[in-house]
Amino acid sequence: GAGVSQSPRYKVTKRGQDVALRCDPISGHVSLYWYRQALGQGPEFLTYFNYEAQQDKSGLPNDRFSAERPEGSISTLTIQRTEQRDSAMYRCASSLDSTGLTEAFFGQGTRLTVV
Amino acid sequence: KQEVTQIPAALSVPEGENLVLNCSFTDSAIYNLQWFRQDPGKGLTSLLLIQSSQREQTSGRLNASLDKSSGRSTLYIAASQPGDSATYLCAVKYDDYKLSFGAGTTVTVRA
Numbered sequence: 001g002a003g004v005s006q007s008p009r010y011k012v013t014k015r016g017q018d019v020a021l022r023c024d025p026i027s028g029h030v031s032l033y034w035y036r037q038a039l040g041q042g043p044e045f046l047t048y049f050n051y052e053a054q055q056d057k058s059g060l061p062n063d064r065f066s067a068e069r070p071e072g073s074i075s076t077l078t079i080q081r082t083e084q085r086d087s088a089m090y091r092c093a094s095s096l097d098s099t100g101l102t103e104a105f106f107g108q109g110t111r112l113t114v115v
Numbered sequence: 116k117q118e119v120t121q122i123p124a125a126l127s128v129p130e131g132e133n134l135v136l137n138c139s140f141t142d143s144a145i146y147n148l149q150w151f152r153q154d155p156g157k158g159l160t161s162l163l164l165i166q167s168s169q170r171e172q173t174s175g176r177l178n179a180s181l182d183k184s185s186g187r188s189t190l191y192i193a194a195s196q197p198g199d200s201a202t203y204l205c206a207v208k209y210d211d212y213k214l215s216f217g218a219g220t221t222v223t224v225r226a
Contacts, residue, residue: 004158031212033212033213033214035214035216040218041218042119042204042206042216042217042218042219043159043204043214043216044216045213045214045215048212048213050212055212056212056213091158091159093159093214098212100146100147100208100210100212101146101147101166103149103161103164104149104161104206104208104214105161106151106158106159106160106161107158108157108158109158
């Protein structure tokens with residue numbers, strides 16, 4: 001696609017429910033990242049994929065959070081047993097390669113609200 | 116952990132004035148630095164990418180400088196317009212994949 005696409009754009013869920021957030025990166029982009037952004041703050045790193053391999057998950061807050069990218073393209077971030085503190089904007093980004101030199105492009109984000 | 120600070124947190128200027136946004140970071144061993152624009156309810160739009168070997172990058176009315184030794188970058192926006200009103204985020208890549216963001220500077224350009 002032309003840009004990074006995230007779905008849904010908005011998600012309201014009840015506490016205790018599981019949610020799955022989807023990211024479709026720019027076609028051909030090797031690297032994919034998930035970030036979380038609280039109101040008034042910059043995005044914070046959650047996890048990183050190089051092709052289908054999850055290279056770094058050090059930013060995932062706890063074991064309720066998981067992510068996958070099984071075919072090296074679309075990625076899903078799953079939050080189990082959601083809590084109110086999980087409410088935030090979840091952002092996905094992709095970049096062309098894994099050299100560290102290429103630009104990161106972000107999607108429009110998924111606004112998650114846990115009630 | 117790389118700390119990225121953006122000052123000021125908010126800025127209001129009359130239309131036509133030049134904007135100067137500051138970003139500082141604690142570790143000079145960076146891959147690159149990227150400036151983003153964030154509009155309410157929208158994604159992050161990449162404005163400029165400066166590699167660690169570069170001193171500045173320019174795109175239209177935007178110019179970004181990088182001084183690794185002092186851990187600073189500055190984004191200049193010439194002849195500001197109301198459409199430039201947004202939050203501007205600075206992000207430093209300090210290894211080969213992880214971006215560390217500042218909290219942003221919210222800019223209001225008054226018509």
